[in-house]
Amino acid sequence: MKKIISKCLLASLAVMSISANAQNVLSVPVGFDAYRKWDQLPLQRIGVRAYMRSTYDRTGGGSDASHFLFMNKEDENVTLSVKGKGILYFFRTNHWHGSPWHFKIDGIDNVVKETATSDPVNAIKTLKETAFIPNAAFPKPLGWTWGATKGADLIWVPMAFQDSMSIAYSRTFYGTGYYIYHLYANEQNLSQPIRSWNVNKTPDQDIVDLVNLSGKDIAPKNINAQQGQLKLNQKTITLATLKNPLSLVRAVKLSFPLSKAMDLERIHLKITWDDAAYPSVDAPLCLFFGAGTFFNREKKEFLVKGLPINIRYDYINNKVELACYYPMPFFKTAKFELTGIAPDNAEINYEIRYEKLKTASNRNAYFHATYKDIPKPDLGQDMTWLDTRGIEGHQQWSGSFLGTSFIFSHNANLNTLEGDPRFFFDDSKSPQAYGTGTEEWAGGGDYWGGENMTLPLAGHPCGSTEKKTAVNDKDLIQSAYRFLIADLMPFGNRAVINFEHSENVSQEHYEAVSYWYGMPSASLIKTDSIDIGKQDDELRHAYYSPEASKVETILSRYEWGPDKFPAGAWGLDLPKRIPGYKELIGKEIYPAHEEDGRHTSGISEFTVSMSPDNLGALLRRTLDYRYPNQTAEVYIAGNLSGRKIKEKDWKKAGIWYLAGSSTCMFSRPAGELAKRVYQIETSNRRFRDDEFLIPAKLTRGLSKLRVRIKFIPTIQQLYPGKDFPEQSVWSELRYQVYSYVLPQVKPIK
Numbered sequence: 001m002k003k004i005i006s007k008c009l010l011a012s013l014a015v016m017s018i019s020a021n022a023q024n025v026l027s028v029p030v031g032f033d034a035y036r037k038w039d040q041l042p043l044q045r046i047g048v049r050a051y052m053r054s055t056y057d058r059t060g061g062g063s064d065a066s067h068f069l070f071m072n073k074e075d076e077n078v079t080l081s082v083k084g085k086g087i088l089y090f091f092r093t094n095h096w097h098g099s100p101w102h103f104k105i106d107g108i109d110n111v112v113k114e115t116a117t118s119d120p121v122n123a124i125k126t127l128k129e130t131a132f133i134p135n136a137a138f139p140k141p142l143g144w145t146w147g148a149t150k151g152a153d154l155i156w157v158p159m160a161f162q163d164s165m166s167i168a169y170s171r172t173f174y175g176t177g178y179y180i181y182h183l184y185a186n187e188q189n190l191s192q193p194i195r196s197w198n199v200n201k202t203p204d205q206d207i208v209d210l211v212n213l214s215g216k217d218i219a220p221k222n223i224n225a226q227q228g229q230l231k232l233n234q235k236t237i238t239l240a241t242l243k244n245p246l247s248l249v250r251a252v253k254l255s256f257p258l259s260k261a262m263d264l265e266r267i268h269l270k271i272t273w274d275d276a277a278y279p280s281v282d283a284p285l286c287l288f289f290g291a292g293t294f295f296n297r298e299k300k301e302f303l304v305k306g307l308p309i310n311i312r313y314d315y316i317n318n319k320v321e322l323a324c325y326y327p328m329p330f331f332k333t334a335k336f337e338l339t340g341i342a343p344d345n346a347e348i349n350y351e352i353r354y355e356k357l358k359t360a361s362n363r364n365a366y367f368h369a370t371y372k373d374i375p376k377p378d379l380g381q382d383m384t385w386l387d388t389r390g391i392e393g394h395q396q397w398s399g400s401f402l403g404t405s406f407i408f409s410h411n412a413n414l415n416t417l418e419g420d421p422r423f424f425f426d427d428s429k430s431p432q433a434y435g436t437g438t439e440e441w442a443g444g445g446d447y448w449g450g451e452n453m454t455l456p457l458a459g460h461p462c463g464s465t466e467k468k469t470a471v472n473d474k475d476l477i478q479s480a481y482r483f484l485i486a487d488l489m490p491f492g493n494r495a496v497i498n499f500e501h502s503e504n505v506s507q508e509h510y511e512a513v514s515y516w517y518g519m520p521s522a523s524l525i526k527t528d529s530i531d532i533g534k535q536d537d538e539l540r541h542a543y544y545s546p547e548a549s550k551v552e553t554i555l556s557r558y559e560w561g562p563d564k565f566p567a568g569a570w571g572l573d574l575p576k577r578i579p580g581y582k583e584l585i586g587k588e589i590y591p592a593h594e595e596d597g598r599h600t601s602g603i604s605e606f607t608v609s610m611s612p613d614n615l616g617a618l619l620r621r622t623l624d625y626r627y628p629n630q631t632a633e634v635y636i637a638g639n640l641s642g643r644k645i646k647e648k649d650w651k652k653a654g655i656w657y658l659a660g661s662s663t664c665m666f667s668r669p670a671g672e673l674a675k676r677v678y679q680i681e682t683s684n685r686r687f688r689d690d691e692f693l694i695p696a697k698l699t700r701g702l703s704k705l706r707v708r709i710k711f712i713p714t715i716q717q718l719y720p721g722k723d724f725p726e727q728s729v730w731s732e733l734r735y736q737v738y739s740y741v742l743p744q745v746k747p748i749k
Contacts, residue, residue, distance in 0.1 A: 030184070031087060031158045032207045033191040034486035038308075039248070042329050042364045042517050044398060045490035046740050047185035047616045049691060052433030052489075053080050054178035054440075056420055058664050058683040060562045062503050062569065064420065064436035065094065065176035066668045067681070068169075069660035070629075071719035075170035076102060077667065077676060080179050081659035083164045083631075084693075085187060085194050089487035090180040091155040091167070094445040095146045096120060096130070097672075098169030098177065099153075103199070105161045110199035112138075114145055114153055120171075120672040136202050141211040141456050144443075150453050150460070151445030156211075158486060159197040163655075172667035172676040176445075178435045180487040185616045185693035214456035215305040215312060219251035219325050219353055227351040232264070233343045239336040239350045246361065249328035251353040252336070254285070258318045260346045261294040262474060270337040273330045273366050278392040279337075283371035283513045289322045291461045292407040292479025292511070297471060298452070307456040308483050309405075326402065326515065328367035329357050331745070361745045365399035365517035368392075374510040379578070380589040382422060382498035382561055386514035389494050394520035398743045401425075401489040401497060402515035408438060409478040409508050412467040414447040416478075416508040418569070419500035422561070425491040426524050426738065428620065429558050430689040431498075433489065438499060442480030457483045483515070492524020492618075492738065503562050503569040504589075507578060521743035524618060528608040528737040533596040538606075542706075547602030554624055554733075555592050556686035563590050563684070595687060597733030599627060604709045604732060607640070611739035612703045616696035619707070621656075622734040625688040628661035628724040629716050630731060635708040636698040645706060656692040656709070663725055665718060678719055687733075696740070705737075 028045055029037040055067045068077045079098075093101075096116035103110040113133040116123035123130070130145040132138040137157065144154045159165070169175045187194055210218070224247075226240040242249075252271075256264055269288050271281035286294050289311050290304035296313055304311040312321040328334070336352060357364065370386050377383050385404060388397040401423065408416045421441050423433035435441050439448060443458025450465030463478030464470035489495075497514055530541040533551040537543075557563065565584040568574055575582040610617060623630065635650040662683045667676040699705060711730040718724045 027191050028189055029191045031160060031192055032204045034158070035207045035210055037191065038485060039250070039327050040359065041327050041485070041488065042367065043359060044363050044365060044519070044523055044743060045400060046523060046742070047189065047693060047696065048490050049183050049618070049693060050180060050432070050487070050489035051183070052178060052180045052423065052435055054434055054436045055079055055176050056434050056436050058662065058685065059681060060559070060683070060685065062418055065174050066172050066666055068172070068175070068665040068667060070716055071665055071676065072168070074676065075100070076168045077172050077175065078166055078168045079175070079177060080167040082166070082181060083655045083657040084183045085162055086165070086181050086183040087194070088159040088161070088165060088179060088181040089156065091177070092179070092440060092443070093153045093177040094174055095151065096123065096153060097174040098171055100170045102168040102170070103159060104166045104168070105159060105198065106163050106196045108196070108198060112199060134199060137199050139203065139208055141214065142203055142208065144455060146445065148453065149443055149445070149455065150448035150451040152440065152443060154443055154458070156457065156486070157203055160194045162194055162196055171672070173669050173672050173674065175667070176436055176440070178440060183693060185695045186697070211307055211456050214307040215302050215310050217251065217323065218307070220355065223250065223353050223355040225351060225353045229347055229349045232338070232341050232346045232348055235341050235343060236337060236339045237341065239338065240352050242334040242352070242354060244354065245332055246357040247330055247354045248357045249330070249334060249352060249354045250325065251351065252324045253351040254322045255319050255349045256346060258313065258320055261320045264346065265294040267341055268339045270339055272335040274332040276392065280366050280392065281369040283369045285322065287371065287405050287407065287479070287511060287513045288369055289324065290405050290459070290481045292477040293462055293474045294320060295462065295472070295474035297464070297475055302454055303461045304459060304481065305454045305456070306459070306481070306483055307485065326367055329364040330366070331361060362742050365519040368516050368518055370514045370516070372512045372514070376507055377501045377510060379584065380504050380565060382500050382504060383510060384496060384498050385512040386495060386497040386516065388516070388518060396493045396522040397495070397518035397520055398492050398523035399490070399516055399518035401484065401491065401495050402517065403482045403484040404497070404512055404514050405479070405481040406510065406512035407477060407479045408510055409463070410476060411508065412464050412470055412476045412478060413508055414450065414478065416502055416506045417447055418502040419506070422498045422500065423489065424496040424498070425489065426493050428689045428691070429687070431559065434559065439480065442482045444480070457485065492740070493522040500561055503566055505566065505569050505574055505578070519743045523743045524738045524740055525611060526736060527610050527739045530606055530608065530735045532598050532732045532734060541606040541608060543604070543606045545598065545600050545602065545604040548598040548600040548604065551596050551598060553594055553596045554686060555594050557590055557592050557684060558687045559685045560590050564588050595622065595733050597624070597731065599624065599729045599731045601711050601713070601729050603711065604730070605706060606735070607704060607706050608737040610699055610702055610705055610737065611741055612701055613741055614696070614699050614739040615742065616740045617694040617699050618738040618740070619692045619694060620736040620738065621690050621692070621732060623688050623690060623731040624686050624733065625662045626686045627726050627729050627731050628663070629659055629714045629728050631655065631657045631712040631714050632730050633710040633712060634692060635710065636694060637706040637708070638698065638702040638704070640704050640706060650708060651698050653694050653698055654692070658688070658690050661724060661726070662686050663718065678722070680718065682725070
């Protein structure tokens with residue numbers, strides 16, 4: 001029978017209502033608070049942008065190691081360079097390659113090593129366990145090296161910077177990596193001040209203790225709960241329906257007999273918020289909880305030992321336990337169901353814990369887990385695992401992307417991992433997140449050496465090393481997961497999560513669950529745009545740039561994947577494997593197109609419209625990335641009222657900087673300890689969208705802004721003694737202006 005435990009009564013709507021002033025509090029958990037205040041994961045991140053940069057192949061090929069923005073000294077080969085106020089939340093390299101690494105924070109060089117650095121040639125043969133140096137700065141579980149991950153060095157320690165941050169590799173052999181960082185517009189709205197990180201700092205002990213609880217029940221215990229046991233004797237059963245306005249689900253737990261695990265793994269968990277027409281969670285049990293199958297070849301206690309999600313095998317009591325601790329707010333009701341059941345007499349136990357929502361309604365977003373089944377990916381096109389535009393009947397969503405759980409092969413094929421993640425937010429044509437490979441995204445390197453592993457935020461829980469070693473069909477299923485906590489990726493109206501599939505030629509069967517928060521209302525709305533080079537548009541926006549070039553027309557591309565169908569990929573004989581592929585070889589996938597605009601080495605000014613209710617702005621620029629290391633100071637003037645702007649009216653908003661260019665350095669020397677080589681690579685992808693955050697203190701209450709962009713020359717060679725092919729100037733093809741606003745509270749319909 002269904003047993004219901006309720007530990008508190010509904011409070012009145014008057015008590016639950018939140019004042020207008022409270023609704024406008026915009027504190028964003030940052031740094032270690034982003035872990036400590038994990039119950040605030042559903043909060044809207046107003047004025048926060050996330051970026052993922054990497055050593056990806058700028059030409060669109062599959063060689064994603066050893067690409068450098070530029071080189072300084074022999075031991076200073078730069079893979080990331082950022083200006084602004086922000087925090088680096090994640091760092092990943094393949095094994096120890098590149099160590100010692102230079103983390104230059106606000107001008108101070110912090111050198112980090114790994115214990116394999118001293119003898120990298122023999123490290124795999126002689127070492128079983130390695131660590132970061134200094135180890136105190138990167139303790140487990142916030143720092144992991146390749147012995148535990150089966151192929152990668154990973155750091156989740158937040159590294160804050162006030163003005164600038166860069167990462168450089170001392171050695172270039174197999175120098176691959178990707179990094180996730182956040183930039184902030186409004187420091188006064190952060191949970192703690194941004195203070196420059198240095199290598200002598202140690203992580204807060206309470207955060208180490210929290211992440212070490214991975215696999216355990218981390219949600220509050222003494223709160224409301226519904227729990228019970230049900231027979232799976234119908235195709236669809238309802239676990240629970242919560243009718244508690246303004247609540248936050250803190251734990252969803254299921255358990256069932258071990259003998260039934262593989263029979264039940266494809267049952268779908270469905271969660272519907274506020275009587276919506278569509279469920280926001282609808283995914284197979286196994287994949288939702290982080291694994292492609294419940295088959296546990298090694299009979300480990302934990303198949304998934306994640307912080308927010310886990311799968312545990314209790315061999316003493318012969319049961320499987322599933323748990324999800326991502327906080328899930330709702331405003332009226334929440335319905336939990338299991339569907340796709342093949343009825344029998346199996347029983348399932350459930351527990352759902354929830355409490356009163358403690359934050360303003362319009363600061364929160366619904367939890368989603370969107371399932372996508374891709375039996376045969378389209379040739380030449382990235383797979384889209386999530387596109388929030390139009391999903392669940394709504395065109396715009398504001399929230400955060402939280403990660404993925406995915407199957408990349410049903411046939412023990414690890415080559416399918418050769419595909420770059422490309423994530424697009426808020427209609428940018430350039431991916432704000434561009435990674436190197438699919439296993440890198442899930443915390444691995446070199447396909448995890450074919451082994452399985454599970455960490456708090458990344459893992460490869462299942463799949464045989466190769467087809468011939470599989471013990472059954474379930475063992476052929478290869479899956480991985482990546483959970484985002486501090487490094488979640490906010491968006492204001494749309495998120496598109498794309499993955500390449502082996503240079504977009506793999507025909508393997510993929511399945512994916514994308515975790516995300518979303519409110520069906522925009523927090524980032526486009527309020528204006530100016531097309532530079534179009535005379536009418538320039539006049540309408542009072543564009544002024546006395547040193548600007550004449551209008552120039554550029555024929556090029558964005559970075560959207562391989563330009564043409566390759567003849568082969570990762571040892572695959574494509575014409576033999578794919579019927580009709582021979583005729584596709586060399587066919588253009590992404591043809592070049594024209595854009596026009598100008599460049600300048602002086603200033604540019606223009607006037608743009610804003611929402612008067614704005615909470616800051618995002619300025620997006622389309623540019624020609626041929627010109628290197630474009631840098632400018634951005635100034636804002638408001639309260640125009642038809643009068644002439646005086647110099648004292650201009651307020652500095654910050655530095656707008658884009659490192660590198662379409663020309664980069666590729667250095668793959670003959671050996672681990674060999675000196676770098678100087679191979680220049682120039683991509684045919686010159687179009688790039690780039691972003692700048694304007695603080696709310698400069699825009700609040702204004703419907704018009706005057707923007708001044710003042711070009712700042714940079715002195716940076718491609719490598720010592722070699723200049724970039726082009727001189728640095730400021731390129732501007734188009735500007736788009738977005739206003740941050742509080743999203744409207746719109747229960748899903």
